[in-house]
Amino acid sequence: MFNLASGTFEKTSLSWQLQQLSQQVGEWLEGLLPRNASAPTSDIPQLPEWLLEGLFWLMVIAAIVWAGWQLYRLLGPYLAEFWQVEQVDDRTGVTPSPQHTVAEWLQQARLAQQQGDYQTACRALYMASLQQLNDRGILVQQLSRTDGEYLDFLQLQNLPRPYQVLIQTHERLWFDQVTASADTYERCWQAYQEIERS
Template identity: 55%
Template sequence: MAAGTFQKNSLGWQIQQLSRRVGEWLERLLSVNQDNRSAPLAVPDGVLWTGFWLLVLALAAWAGWQLYRWLRPYWATYWRNSLWLPAAAEAVSRSTTDWLQQARRAHAQGDDQEACRALYMATLQHLSDRQLISLQASRTDGEYLTLMRTLNLPPPYQVVIQTHERLWFGQVSASPAVYERCWQAYQEIERA
């Protein structure tokens, strides 16, 4: 350093000052005379500010933990009943014929959305049986469509996947006409 210039502030100096202030505060706190109990205790602003934010943080963490414990059963039920996560795992354990029978039963009971879902699962199982696309629970309809396009599969595959996507994730409601379109597409898949 040049003569006459010096550093006015540094991290080490600030730590030293903080240590000195805390030491002085503790000394005053512990050396209050028995006769002079009404002497005001000066608490450094930094200590109060830090204590306040630690208390706020502790309360927020406690509230978050309570909310988590309160909502955990609902989240567990939601994820367990979620249709898109276990779809591929469920498809592996069932045959294409099982899915087609479920589609017919659901359609006969008037549940066209479930019938279309069963046709979707039959289509995925059909692709897996032919070893064209392996089933994975993490795949989305969009990923299946991309794989189908790269394999140049005929349009009926895409019709079934896109219909499933619109029914379950869009704002399209199931109807007998939608089911018939899926059924026709699946029939074309079996003929191909």
């Protein structure tokens, strides 16, 4: 291919390769189709009707499953509150209480921060924010929810950005195995204070 700007020949380029591939696919498709309406179509391989029908229904089912999954992700946080069933301990018949209060999580954050364990301190602030959402009745806390589900819910509710900071930091620290620093804790602490002011 001749490059006008530099006056040299190029061996190959990505755009040229894509153009060639597109042309080859087009020519292949032309070869499959009849040249005119009067030409015999016996050259074209015919798939059995049951196979075509099966492929059609497979695509319909896949589209329905995909649409259902998208609806579940979108509406899941709303529906979970309506379908929330209190868990009862079979041995005692008592509904378990939350493990920690917001104050207890904040105390744990302070202690961990004083000991230089910024990872645990950030997680405690994250848990305090989730407990606060639960206490305010905005979002029922569930152990099975992922950080992604919490973020989806917060975006739908237009809740303040500090929640996102805490959740995304928690996700990085616990699942990407990033080490927390004093600066990380400071960002989490500032985010939590903004939440308390809101």
